[in-house]
Amino acid sequence: DIQMTQSPSSLSASVGDRVTMTCRASQRINRSLNWYQQKPGKAPKLLIYTASSLENGVPSRFSGSGSGTDFTLTISGLQPEDSATYFCQQSYSSAYTFGQGTKLEI
Amino acid sequence: QVQLQESGPGLVKPSQTLSLTCTVSGGSISSGGFYWSWIRHLPGKGLEWIGYIYYTGSTHYNPSLNSRVSISVDSSKNQFSLKLSSVTAADTAIYFCARDNDSSGHYHTFDFWGQGTQVTVSS
Numbered sequence: 001d002i003q004m005t006q007s008p009s010s011l012s013a014s015v016g017d018r019v020t021m022t023c024r025a026s027q028r029i030n031r032s033l034n035w036y037q038q039k040p041g042k043a044p045k046l047l048i049y050t051a052s053s054l055e056n057g058v059p060s061r062f063s064g065s066g067s068g069t070d071f072t073l074t075i076s077g078l079q080p081e082d083s084a085t086y087f088c089q090q091s092y093s094s095a096y097t098f099g100q101g102t103k104l105e106i
Numbered sequence: 107q108v109q110l111q112e113s114g115p116g117l118v119k120p121s122q123t124l125s126l127t128c129t130v131s132g133g134s135i136s137s138g139g140f141y142w143s144w145i146r147h148l149p150g151k152g153l154e155w156i157g158y159i160y161y162t163g164s165t166h167y168n169p170s171l172n173s174r175v176s177i178s179v180d181s182s183k184n185q186f187s188l189k190l191s192s193v194t195a196a197d198t199a200i201y202f203c204a205r206d207n208d209s210s211g212h213y214h215t216f217d218f219w220g221q222g223t224q225v226t227v228s229s
Contacts, residue, residue: 001169001170032213032214034215034216036216042221043202043204043219043220043221043222044153044202044216044219045219046215046216046217049211049212049213049215049217050211050212050213050215053211055215055217087152087153089153089215089216091213091214091215094166095155095168095169096155096214097155098152098153098154098155099152100151100152101152
């Protein structure tokens with residue numbers, strides 16, 4: 001299995017801040033990396049696919065970058081509704097795996 | 107807008123078989139380029155992909171669960187189903203069904219999800 005490691009496990013920020021979180025794969029996965037947002041009691045929501053493509057309807061303050069083994073999700077101009085847990089997922093291997101998540105508190 | 111809804115028992119006894127169904131609306135389960143997955147969120151842990159099915163009936167499962175998992179599809183009802191056998195308390199989780207998009211620039215991204223259903227394994 002490809003292991004996905006996210007850091008930090010949690011972070012706290014303020015409205016208007018810019019935050020970055022990272023996801024590292026245990027082997028190279030090209031750009032086969034997706035990011036999701038999950039709020040308590042809700043299903044995950046796709047934000048970014050293939051490392052940097054913004055899903056339709058997702059605010060442009062979300063952006064993704066990276067390739068190979070190291071990836072980042074950046075949120076610019078934090079809004080209160082961005083408080084959530086963020087997961088990465090690799091789709092390079094057909095046994096898809098997720099990171100453990102980064103909990104963002106605002 | 108595609109919508110997915112899980113249904114099935116919320117409580118399963120140890121050693122029995124967990125059975126869930128996902129009903130898809132707003133789109134056809136037989137559309138090419140889309141796979142239909144089951145994913146679970148284990149308490150205190152992250153998300154775990156269980157497996158997927160294509161409308162043709164082709165399946166692929168997580169190797170860690172392969173011997174206990176079966177996913178089937180009923181295109182006439184626009185549904186797909188999960189069976190997980192010989193369950194233990196470790197299978198207690200929130201179970202999600204999701205559409206796995208492998209088209210339009212996506213490469214196996216989960217773009218639509220059900221709300222999730224809690225399944226507890228307990229006697």
